[in-house]
Amino acid sequence: MIYIAMATGFLLILIGFYGALTNRNLLRMIVAFSIADTGVNLVIISVGYLPGRTAPILDTTVTAAAAATRIIDPVPQALVLTAIVIGVGITALMLAYALKLYEKKRTLDIAKFTELKW
């Protein structure tokens, strides 16, 4: 069961990359990259999963003493939170860039911005 989550994660990354590499529209590339980010987050979460265990929240059912045997690995969940926030930050920045690039040349085609080359 864990493999499905991880496999879909990797699949999402590949789809994201494919979208980024073939679409020439800036916004589509940004969307493709955000798909890839979600794929990565999914993979990170699935790495932390231990079959037959519950969320790392201590409450009446999962007492502090029995935690070690009942909860899944909390560390990937902490990492994924940071990864998501950073993904959001970068996507917001790329959107702002795309807006400004559109404002400059009235086009969203990446192939039009090749004045810096060789």
Add this chain to the structure above:
Amino acid sequence: MVSAIYILIAALGAAFFLGFLKDGMRATAFAVTLAALVFMNFVSAGWLWSFAVDAAAPVEILTAGFSPPFAINLRMGLTEASLTLLVSLSGLLSALYLKDVLLALGRRSMAVLLIAVMALCGIILTRDTFNLFVFFELASIATAGLVLLSEDERALSAGFKYMIVAQAISVFLLIGIIFSYHATGTLNIDGMADASTELKTGASIAFFLMFIAVVAELKPFPANGWALDIYESAHPAFSAIFSAASGAAFLYAADKLLHIGGAAWFPLATGIGIITFVAANLLALPQSNDRRLLGYSSIAQTGLVLAVLGQQDILGDRYLFVAGGLLLAHSIAKAGLYWLSGLIAGRALPDWAALRSRPLLIFAFIVFIAMLSGLPPFPGFYAKWELARLLAGDGRIALLALILFGALLEAGYLFRWFGYILKREQPAQPVVCTPHKLAPVIAAVAAGWALGYLWGDLSGHANLLLTVPLLFALSFLLLEWLPAWIKNTLAIAGMLAFFVLTYAEYDPLRLIFAVIILIGGPVIFLASYHEHGRRLGFYPAAMLMFAGLALLIRTGDSFGFFAAWELLTVGSYFLILRGKHSEPHALSYIVFSLGGAFLILAGFALAAQGAAQYDLASLGLLTQPLAPWVFMLLAIGFMTKTAAIGLHIWLPGAHGEAETDVSPMVSGILLKAGLFGLFVLLMSMGKQQLYGIELTHVLLWIGALSALLGNLMAIFEEDAKRLLAYSSIGQMGYAVFGLALMNHLGWLMALMFVINHYIYKSMLFLSAGGVAKRTGTRDMYRMGGLITLMPLSFIATLIGIIAVSGVPPLSGFGGRWIFYNAILTSDARLPMVVLFFAGPIAFLYLFRLIHTVFLGQLKDEHRKLKEAPFWIILPQMIFVVLLLVFAVVPGLALRRVDIYLNQFFPEGGLNWAGTTISSNYGYWNPVAIMIAVAVIFGSLFAWLLFVNRKAQKVKQFNIVFAGERPYRPETTHFAWNFFAPYRKALGFMVQPFVTRFWEGLTNLLHVAADLSRRLYNGNGQSYAFHFIAFVVVVHFLWTGV
């Protein structure tokens, strides 16, 4: 000491605090930013002091009150302290540089700058992989933000391209981290390093992804298109931070990851690094935009340091010294150059000629390119020496060859750029020099020299900056404001004093070279009195060359020898570059000389086999498989300096186009450095066999061919000084031939040539220079009949050509006589035929020189010429006297050397009975010859005077042409294409094969570079393609390997 965490806290506190300030209070915001940066500098400098001076142990800084695997920890050691200091210092200086831009853009840009510097410090300090990822992302977002400081519209698209690649990098990095965590159970770098055994089993791919993502930030070839666009379009101050600081931070991150991966991953780092180094340098050749060129160069240097990271297993405890030297030299020089580029309006390389209005900035530029190409006395030089020594010691020759090839390419395009600065016409806009933009440049220069001193101390060899000759040369930099004649007197006095002080240490052979350098030099310096004004840049360059020469003959170990060799190369390059049209020739000179120097470096490194101290005498103890290769490398290196055939194309232009008093210095004295090298080599290594070929026999043939072709090419020259330059090739060919004979008289002949060549070549160059100064041209067919107007120059040239051609009464004949006796004893017969042919040919071009310049018809425009300036004539007269004395009493110089040579070649010496010098075959009595010739000549002259008492002085003109006035030069005295029939007969031997070969090679490099740089087509998407392709290809190569 203040805990290192405060570096991060101060930056973040200041950044958030800036939010409070209203938009209007920008000045205070800038003040807060500077204060935070100064505090960060203070903290890291404090730590550096405690580690470097008090040698304290590295300190772990815990966060959140828990021990490392469960919380994030930072470490502050010597490397971390120095790197954080580098980062925060370049941040501070760039912030200072960006004052007006930051004030224009407001507090947000200041906050971004602060966070960028903090992120880089974080990357250096953190010991947790995920924390490293967070700081990575912070740095890349800050970079994307800071790119906007530039007023160049294209910066936006460059920023976007960077964001695309950054996204892809973060994907790989995250997956790498999470799977490494899964395999090792911890996110801490040291934890992962200890748990590396399990890591190898399952998830080596995880580590690979993590490592390749970090390496991708180091802009490896071919996936670095985005970096070049940022370098080209971003604000230069930001590029300074981007290349110096972030380069250093990411390199240290890569080093930490290599610490996890262990020795198995070193070859991967070296492979990627060396490919990037060579490819980036190659692609930099055709660049015309200055910032893009600097971008290529900084990518190349980062690649070199990455390659050195991969060699830390064999570098051992010298690892920090080598990697640190290369990295700091690169960072400071690159930051300095970018700050300089901010001062200049034009973006093409020749536009930098605007620097000529500020000599201080030119000095800064020289310091920076010297640091980049690893010239003494800067850290790069010591680091390159140690690297070469250790690489050759471990047998990694291919890697050493690639590094040296890349370094040569880099030196090539940097010195070409320097040639543009000095020689191209100055653009209209002047250099804008506000104090807050000058301060960083001056700070960089000061840091460069300070590091040079520091690396000198740490190098374990003699600290170059403490050697007397170099200090004396550098002191002239401070005296630049003095008028020329005072500096000239100082130079002469200094050199004579140095000779007197060190007189006792020389053995007879080195004494001859010492006399030529330390007494001959001042005699030529006499000619420098004719220049007026301050002559900026002449004396430091000249004294640098003489310092190199003086060190060369006094040093005993290979390091001292190589350092002196590079010093004299650099000094002579700056001297030659002073000529009006000497830019292309000076460039070919420096590239050939540095190529030769790198060969010598490789030779010494190979010979030392890892030994730190290696002196020249032990060259002789080398065993068979290694010795011939070392011999070949060193011999070719030295022969680039004596311009043997094949390596000679730089000499005619370099010596021909140099200034009047520079030509004799460079050709009379500097060529002897190459000969001295060959002397030392043959003295210690003697005969060597390579695949059955006797190497000294090959030298014999090279010497003979150089003599023949050098003289042949001189015949057909129209320019007086180039004719003399080609003749130097011929004379050096004689000397190399003499050396290669490997017998007593052969060496004596070579020494005779060393002395003779110095005297008459300097004299002839001075007289040609004097004539050129008066007539304004060096083309011989434009001159003629100057004997009446410039009698003293004529006498000097007459005595000179009699000496060079070897006609009896003068010392040239002595050289020929020893040559004859030498070849009688030697068994190699065929090369002698070539040399016999070269003898009379020398006579042809000498006669052409004196005939077309002094004899024949006097041109109308030269009717009212005066004699050459007094100060140029004086040294010539001294040389005439010297020649006559040396002709009559050759024993003065040769006797003690003859006895000294006995220890190398006991039999075949000369015996000096009375005035007759006899060898096993013939005898030669110079005094008797001189008297006999004088008596015969005197009596006949008296007889003619008696018979011709009433001879009437008549000019040539009116007899032959009876008043009609010929305009075309060839009608007056046949000067144009003087030896036309000779060209018909032997013209085929002087076809410029060698020149075509070298030009073909350089064109090949340029075309290859021009084609392969098309890879960067400017499309962000294709850059993403390149990156992913890079990851896939490297992965399959690495797993396949």
Add this chain to the structure above:
Amino acid sequence: MEFDWMKIPYALLTLFIVVNYGFLLNALIQKIAARVGRRHGIPIWQNYVDILKNYGLRSSITHGAMFYLGPVFRLSGGVGLLLFVPAIYGSYMFSNLSFAGDLILALYFIFFGTLGMALGAGESGHPYAAIGVSRGLSQVTTSELPLALAVFSVALQYQTLSVTEIVAAQQGGILNWTLFTNPVAVAAAMLSFLGSMMRPPFDVVLAPQEIPIGPPTEYHSSYLALMQTNRALFPVAKIVIYMNLFFGGASDWPTFFLKVFLIYLWSAFVGVVFPRFRVEQSIRWFLIWAVPLGILSIILV
């Protein structure tokens, strides 16, 4: 300096004999060449008439110092060459100043005269002089090469550079002349001898009709007289070297006169038959024929 003064008058005596012999020999050889062309030829004493006429001329002009020194260089080159080589083997009287230098001195002293002549011609400013000098120098480079090679192989053969020792080694009968012990070297030397004697196949330098006698065009009166004495003296001095090296030297004056005449005849013998070479042809001729012989002689010795 143990230099005994008696050598000076003896040297002058040798000089006097050789100069007179030179005048007569030149006239004789020109008469022979004329007779081959079925012309009567000049009287034997013609050279003496020219010398006296030139010394007698009163009006003479000079184009400057170097022009003045040209003939002095030329003649002192000839005289020096003669005196530095022992004329008569074994006799103390006629060993001249050979103690001062050996074979190499003689070889390089030939250039002394050429250099002087070239400088003087240059100063005269006459274009023909310049053309003649450039042709002469071009030709001498390749014509000297076989001689140098031959001399070197002889030096290798006898393991000495002193002329007297070489002549001593050749004493005792015709068969141990260098002619027979080292024929290839002698062949190369004799071919090179043709080049240096300014006779027709290689007289492009003087080229009487084309550029009136080349370098000495501007010279006249007493300068020309000095040159004419040298023209008589220089060939004989050079032949003395050939004679000592290759043909066993001369132990008394009659054999000296006979051998010099026969060697001189060799160049006249070839000269009357062949037309004049251009400079590049003569350069190629020497490089193709004479130099390989020289190389062969070195390898064979």
Add this chain to the structure above:
Amino acid sequence: MTGKSMIKRFLALLLLAGIGAMFASLLLAYVPDTDLNFTARYYAENTASDIGAANIVTAIIVTYRGLDTLGEVTVLFLASGIVGLVLSFGRKRDSTPRNLVPVGELLTTASQHLAPVIMLLGVYVFVNGHLTPGGGFQGGAIIASGMLLLLLSDPLKRFSHTLIATVESFSGIAYIALGLIGLVLAGGFLDSRILPNGILGELISAGAIPLIYSLIGLKVGAEFSSMLTSLSETEDL
């Protein structure tokens, strides 16, 4: 479908096949752990006693790996700063606002009622960060979504930048101040044990975590809304 894009697609597929192969080998070599590795076991056993937070993930985020979170918040601060910079990069200041089509009546009234509830939910989420799933970042995002709703309903509505900026800076500085106090009083920088742990599960427990997390919530909310407002101001171009 020009020839060029055909090649590009083929190349892209080829490369992705390569990347896929790498991921596949990762996937196949992956074996899920049977029990927690030593880092996770330490967290599981000691969070309750050390820090007293019910939500272990929050304990890791706020205390154990506090520096990461600080870095994260800086990332957002940086992103919003740069978005502001980018949008003002070479933009004329005085652009006249265009009149837009009036928004639908349903949206305006619904947003007036919903917005306060959304804000309340956001506050609840980040205040109870240490007890229930979610925390500062999720709460801040919810508040930002409320702001977005308001913006959508009235695009020309101007929020005062200074208010957002001060909230952002205040919470940032407060967070660092707490970190410093942790350094001085407790074990190290960003150590949350400067206040008593209290009883597990209570609102006032787990030391300074609720305080820190609410500050983070405020900061994240402010940053997102500043990004949204700068983006919305470009509407009137």
